[in-house]
Amino acid sequence: MVIVYQSKTGFTKQYAEMLGDSERVEVLPLKEAEQKLSSGTPVLFLGPLSAGRIVGLERARKAFLLRGVCGVGMSLPSPELPEKLRQGNQLGDLPVFYLQGGWAPDRVNPMTRAMVNLVTRSTRRELQARGADRTPQEEAMLDMLLHGGSFVSPDNLPSLQNWLSKQ
Structure with a gap:
């Protein structure tokens, strides 16, 4: 294999x-x-x-x-x-x-970055709306979507x- x-x-x-x-x-x-x-x-x-x-x-x-x-x-x-x-x-x-x-916005072209931002917009908004009620996993996910991360x-x-x- x-x-x-x-x-x-x-x-x-x-x-x-x-x-x-x-x-x-x-x-x-x-x-x-x-x-x-x-x-x-x-x-x-x-x-x-x-x-x-x-x-x-x-x-x-x-x-x-x-x-x-x-x-x-x-x-x-x-x-x-x-x-x-x-x-x-x-x-x-x-x-x-x-x-x-993960998400590495600095490693993709501007078109891909814009497409990913468009596709993840509702997830970002949903997570942001939860505010202090976000779980640690959701907090890490939001941070990755906003800033990149692994x-x-x-x-x-x-x-x-x-x-x-x-x-």
């Missing part, structure tokens, strides 16, 4: 490398993997989310034998997210995971590590 990833702002890359280090599995960016690996190579693919779609998934699906897929996004983790990713990305029976990454942590990896250890 090889971990293959696509990353735009670096959060997915961080997770892929953490996971590769902890499980002693080779990790390659998608472009490099397409050049180095054969088409039947089993991979775990990690990609950033954009409007519910896992970026790079179609390329990885065409190039490799997908054994599992993980989307990395800004949303708070929830039990429903992997199933939404499964349905929205037509993943069938594949194991699907979600990891909360939720990347090895503490988020146990389900993926457990799954990988059984492959």
Whole structure:
């Protein structure tokens, strides 16, 4: 098994490398993997989310034998997210995971920054309206949406590590 990833702002890359280090599995960016690996190579693919779609998934699906897929996004983790990713990305029976990454407005172009700000406007307003009633998680989420930030942590990896250890 090889971990293959696509990353735009670096959060997915961080997770892929953490996971590769902890499980002693080779990790390659998608472009490099397409050049180095054969088409039947089993991979775990990690990609950033954009409007519910896992970026790079179609390329990885065409190039490799997908054994599992993980989307990395800004949303708070929830039990429903992997199933939404499964349905929205037509993943069938594949194991699907979600990891909360972050937001790095300084690492994206102005158009992407404006689009993300538009899409997250209602979430920001909702969280701001809660004022002192915000949970610590919601406070951190609001700060990330307003200023950028990262939720990347090895503490988020146990389900993926457990799954990988059984492959």
